[in-house]
Amino acid sequence: MAEYIILRNRDFPDIHKLDVYRENGGYEGLAAALKKKPEEVTAIVKDSGLQGRGGAAFPTGVKWGFIPKDVFPRYVVANADESEPGTFKDREIIEKNPHQLIEGIAIACYAVQANTAYIYCRGEFKYPARILEEAIQQARKAGYLGKNVMGSDFSLEIYTHLGAGAYICGEETALLESLEGKLGQPRQRPPFPAVAGLYGKPTVINNVETLANIPPILIRGAEWYRTIGTEKSPGPKIFCLSGHVNRPGNYELPLGTSLRELIYEHGGGVREDRQIKAILPAGASAPLLTAEHLDVALDYESVVAAGSMLGSASIIVMDETTDMVWLTLKTSRFFRHESCGKCTPCREGTYWLVNILERIEHGQGTREDIALLERVANQIALSRPFCLLGDFATTVVLSGLKYFREEYENHIGEKLALSFPAHPQPLVESGRTAIPPSRDLPR
Amino acid sequence: MFSPDSRAELDQILKRYPDKRSAILPTLYLAQRDYGYLTPKAMQEVAELLELDPTEVNTVAAFYTLFYREPVGKFVIQVCEDLPCALCGAEKIVSHLRERLGIEVGETTADGLFTLQTVMCVAGCDRAPVMQVNLKYFEGLTPESVDKILEELRSRSPEEEK
Numbered sequence: 153m154a155e156y157i158i159l160r161n162r163d164f165p166d167i168h169k170l171d172v173y174r175e176n177g178g179y180e181g182l183a184a185a186l187k188k189k190p191e192e193v194t195a196i197v198k199d200s201g202l203q204g205r206g207g208a209a210f211p212t213g214v215k216w217g218f219i220p221k222d223v224f225p226r227y228v229v230a231n232a233d234e235s236e237p238g239t240f241k242d243r244e245i246i247e248k249n250p251h252q253l254i255e256g257i258a259i260a261c262y263a264v265q266a267n268t269a270y271i272y273c274r275g276e277f278k279y280p281a282r283i284l285e286e287a288i289q290q291a292r293k294a295g296y297l298g299k300n301v302m303g304s305d306f307s308l309e310i311y312t313h314l315g316a317g318a319y320i321c322g323e324e325t326a327l328l329e330s331l332e333g334k335l336g337q338p339r340q341r342p343p344f345p346a347v348a349g350l351y352g353k354p355t356v357i358n359n360v361e362t363l364a365n366i367p368p369i370l371i372r373g374a375e376w377y378r379t380i381g382t383e384k385s386p387g388p389k390i391f392c393l394s395g396h397v398n399r400p401g402n403y404e405l406p407l408g409t410s411l412r413e414l415i416y417e418h419g420g421g422v423r424e425d426r427q428i429k430a431i432l433p434a435g436a437s438a439p440l441l442t443a444e445h446l447d448v449a450l451d452y453e454s455v456v457a458a459g460s461m462l463g464s465a466s467i468i469v470m471d472e473t474t475d476m477v478w479l480t481l482k483t484s485r486f487f488r489h490e491s492c493g494k495c496t497p498c499r500e501g502t503y504w505l506v507n508i509l510e511r512i513e514h515g516q517g518t519r520e521d522i523a524l525l526e527r528v529a530n531q532i533a534l535s536r537p538f539c540l541l542g543d544f545a546t547t548v549v550l551s552g553l554k555y556f557r558e559e560y561e562n563h564i565g566e567k568l569a570l571s572f573p574a575h576p577q578p579l580v581e582s583g584r585t586a587i588p589p590s591r592d593l594p595r
Numbered sequence: 596m597f598s599p600d601s602r603a604e605l606d607q608i609l610k611r612y613p614d615k616r617s618a619i620l621p622t623l624y625l626a627q628r629d630y631g632y633l634t635p636k637a638m639q640e641v642a643e644l645l646e647l648d649p650t651e652v653n654t655v656a657a658f659y660t661l662f663y664r665e666p667v668g669k670f671v672i673q674v675c676e677d678l679p680c681a682l683c684g685a686e687k688i689v690s691h692l693r694e695r696l697g698i699e700v701g702e703t704t705a706d707g708l709f710t711l712q713t714v715m716c717v718a719g720c721d722r723a724p725v726m727q728v729n730l731k732y733f734e735g736l737t738p739e740s741v742d743k744i745l746e747e748l749r750s751r752s753p754e755e756e757k
């Protein structure tokens with residue numbers, strides 16, 4: 153892309169400073185919004201076709217339009233929990249281009265007439281959150297926040313709020329529970345947050361990257377925005393590229409860019425010129441793709457057609473040396489650790505997935521274990537876990553078996569010395585998943 | 596007891612929310628800073644300040660990994676060993692740290708200086724392998740850079756971390 157729209161810090165390294173941001177069009181989107189009626193702002197965002205960048209790709213303007221009339225106060229919450237393995241885009245926005253996020257939040261607040269917004273940052277963002285707070289203070293001093301924003305009769309306060317280490321708090325209803333000071337466990341939906349969200353009030357929750365898209369849309373218009381990306385997936389997207397590539401990093405490119413272009417042109421290809429074995433397009437949470445899929449366009453509809461999901465576009469590349477059983481164990485351990493413990497299929501299911509995979513990985517598995525692994529994963533999905541995390545936990549296991557079943561079978565009966573020894577001590581354990589079952593493995 | 600600084604900070608924090616209960620995570624962070632870790636007494640004090648049931652405070656604290664309910668070292672080293680970092684040699688960094696510190700993952704050095712933990716992705720995978728020390732990022736790690744970081748930390752007062 154000729155010019156950065158979101159990662160403008162790449163063009164203007166000092167754009168985290170208010171005066172530099174302002175010299176380069178900063179807060180003009182907010183000024184433009186304040187001249188319009190709130191519902192006109194929502195209509196522009198709707199027309200732009202912007203879809204949520206947090207994973208679900210729900211149309212942002214449509215979401216804003218769900219806020220019921222006549223119920224006050226309302227809230228806007230920016231989701232900066234960014235905990236999906238392989239995702240590091242929101243952190244760059246927060247650290248390097250914080251005013252664009254703040255401006256986006258301010259516009260969203262004006263559109264839905266919310267006077268308070270919270271930015272929920274994962275606890276590990278203690279220092280990035282400080283950068284954000286400083287930017288909020290500057291913006292407030294300059295009259296972009298606080299009472300009578302830019303001389304209008306609209307007032308707004310934005311606060312940061314730190315989580316404390318729990319992936320599930322990225323799920324929007326768990327996030328709200330956590331922000332209310334409760335356990336970060338998902339809520340029953342409906343009611344959706346737009347109707348009854350934070351403190352039971354109408355609430356818009358958007359991802360950091362989604363919100364950073366708003367100021368340019370207000371400045372340049374919906375029509376311009378739609379010239380970028382594909383018809384069904386308009387706009388630019390930040391692709392987080394990691395794993396066995398020569399140049400990992402955030403790449404802001406139009407939606408619809410091919411995997412091949414991302415990995416080989418932008419990412420400099422695979423380390424040591426090895427072959428690609430597998431690609432995770434959405435961190436640990438969506439099915440694997442393989443080298444066969446390199447020509448898939450990275451937009452929401454094409455990745456689904458290829459059997460996976462684009463999600464938050466955390467693209468992890470694995471070369472031919474990667475052991476798929478090890479990989480599956482890795483992602484399964486993630487979900488076992490992050491399961492919030494609220495519902496049985498996910499809490500117990502992720503435990504068994506890890507257990508069986510450990511056995512196979514250690515060369516102690518049997519042929520039946522492979523069938524059992526598949527059965528447990530299918531069973532989790534079939535028993536309809538309370539939130540999507542339960543489904544996420546099955547995707548790498550099932551797609552791993554689909555594409556690489558032979559490799560699992562080759563592990564059977566092997567008493568290999570481990571190439572990746574398990575740690576003698578477990579990961580930081582939380583009180584969420586302390587459920588060491590006393591029973592034997594199901595057979 | 597909460598330090599006067601923390602008390603003042605808490606007053607500011609409470610203004611942000613319509614409901615005191617929302618301040619539970621920020622208040623637990625203050626308690627952890629003052630007490631070193633979340634002792635039963637620390638959690639009792641948080642409960643009193645926010646007018647909550649101590650059991651509830653306990654349950655909430657237990658839900659999150661960044662609250663320590665047992666003593667930790669002055670520097671908590673959290674090495675990411677999630678998938679992208681693992682693909683880039685996180686394992687080597689963990690064993691190097693175990694060797695240099697002479698402790699296993701989950702343990703604290705006898706001098707009370709370092710606690711070693713392994714954690715899930717901390718959003719720094721483009722510069723893997725990555726660790727956080729008291730939540731500050733150290734990225735693109737090599738065994739050599741880890742040695743330098745340890746040396747630097749040993750010479751530093753942890754007070755400036757807060």
Ligand SMILES: Cc1cc2nc3c(=O)[nH]c(=O)nc-3n(C[C@H](O)[C@H](O)[C@H](O)COP(=O)(O)O)c2cc1C
Pocket residue numbers: 203204205206207208209210212231232233234235236319320321322323324325357358359360362363539540541
């Ligand atoms: C288990 C789980 C974890 C999630 N983590 C995040 C996250 O870290 N950041 C995020 O923005 N959205 C995350 N989401 C998606 C949110 O629930 C929600 O869809 C999103 O914040 C809405 O914003 P958007 O419409 O701008 O994408 C997660 C969802 C699930 C089910």
Ligand code: SF4
Pocket residue numbers: 320337338490491492493494495496498499537538539540541542543
């Ligand atoms: S599916 Fe997992 S994370 Fe979601 S509510 Fe159930 S136990 Fe919690």
Ligand code: FES
Pocket residue numbers: 237238239675676677678679680681715716717718719720723725
């Ligand atoms: S996997 Fe280590 S920072 Fe993301």
